[in-house]
Amino acid sequence: MLSIRDLRIDPACLGKKILVDIAPFYVYTPEKKRTDVIQGYRYTVALPDLHLEKISVKIDGNQLIEKADGYPEVEFNGFEMRAYQDDKKNVLFTAKAESVVLVNPGKKPS
Template identity: 35%
Template sequence: MDIKDVVIDAYKTVGTELLLVGVAPSYAYEDGKRTDKIVGYKYEIVLLQHAYDKVSVKIEGDLRIELQENEAVFVALENLTLTPYWTPQGYRISASASDIKPVNPPKKAG
């Protein structure tokens, strides 16, 4: 079995409290070199339920959410997919989704 065939329950892995803290363009590559063509955006998300780990989620197409400097927004992801891959530094996770939307902050117990 190939590692690429492993299916990960993405929503159980990242949790439900997702905080968008950054957005950057994602560029097309030709012959292994980056072009100036923007094909989507990478959304940097803090996973509050996982010791503030971060994941960068790529979404193809137009910019969905624009952040102001030092702004953070709670979000929900649609059709989130996590794919493991190998690098010389060890296994990494690639994340993609079909959409991202702002949501209300989670309610705290108490």
């Protein structure tokens, strides 16, 4: 039987991605307790083509870019997004990538 977890979303449908925040995410124990070990970073982007909805994209490892002044446009390499259902049957989304880059690194954000 096909599950909602089996479906992948085409990243092209998100359009432009504007970086709004960068925050670490941590390793958890099997007992679901957070440790102090950083597993990677979550890059939160706003989506102008989708009424500025936001999505956070997880990337394992070191922080790849610094949060710049303003709101720079970014692109993700190896980007994957999928839907899942929580315990209350709400459909939610999760996203991960291999890397992130600034679209115009030399240009001042507007």
